[in-house]
Amino acid sequence: MADSNIWEGIGTLVCDLDGVVYLGDEGVAGSGEALRAIVEAGVELVFATNNSTKTPEQVAAKIAATAGFAADPEAVVGSAQVTAARLAGLVESAFVVGGAAIDAALAGVGIATTDDWQDAGAVVVGLDTAITYDKLSRATLALRNGALFYATNTDSTYPTPRGLLPGGGVMVGALAIASGRDPVVSGKPHPAMAEHIAARATGPILVVGDRPETDVALAIGAGWTSALVLSGVTRSLEEVPFDQAPDIVVASLADLAGLLPAAS
Ligand SMILES: [Mg+2]
Secondary structure, eight states, X not given: OTTSOTXXXXXXXXXXXXXXXXXXXXXXXXXXXXXXXXXXXXXXXEEEEOOOSSOHHHHHHHHHHHHOOOOOGGGEEEHHHHHHHHHTTTOSEEEEESOHHHHHHHHHTTOEEOSOGGGOSEEEEOOOTTOOHHHHHHHHHHHXXXXXXXXXXXXXXXXXXXXXXXXXXXHHHHHHHHHTOOOEEOSTTSHHHHHHHHHHOOSSEEEEESOIIIIIHHHHHHTOEEEEESSSSOOSGGGSOGGGOOSEEESOHHHHHTTSGGGO
16 A cells, blocks of 8 residues: 555644544654654644534644643634634523533624523534533523524544543434534534634645544545544444545554655
8 A cells, every 4th residue: 555655745743632633632653753754744733623522722732641742722623612603693692412512612703601591592512521411401492592503513423442432423412303403513523623724824724533424434535534543433444434435544543644655
């Protein structure tokens, strides 16, 4: 595979995080060195994550802590920030089912968060590790009262060293069923995410991720090149649907960096 150079002409690597750079709180072996080699080869980095539970600063800190790579928070595109940008100017307050990072993203565009469902112009949903029946009930009432329905992402699961745990899509799915409505979704593979990434990227884009239905589908939808790693959710090629086939499959980010022209 090394002779068909996937890096040819690439200006920006759009790098997924969970399952690529780290798994839960542990770095994926060799990911920090790989990121340094990619930067040294003159390729720009954009970290694109559907994770809505961390601010860009917290994401950058986690990359540093797990992989030993000093990431710029400005290079982090998270689904909470994209969602907030889309809601800016549409509503004054939102009811959040999710973590504090969503509240912070909304505050960044002037949207207050409220616990009162009758005040909510929108319901914003992401991964909520403190989900309760009461919270789902108030969100359902807000949605049935006409609030806008925005989801940061619809990931079914996310990878941890223990195995796959329920993702943001589980909360979104519960509220879609309870409200009888479909959300506006911002995370990968949705075009809103691609637009925000494109605004930060230079040159042709290569996307690397561990999930065909988000990472590879994002690249296919935007006309970008894609690489699938087998260090996260996807463990074998047999799990990849044919319409979400990547341009290349590698074991890890380290193996992808190993294909850089300067490294071969
Ligand atoms: Mg991932």
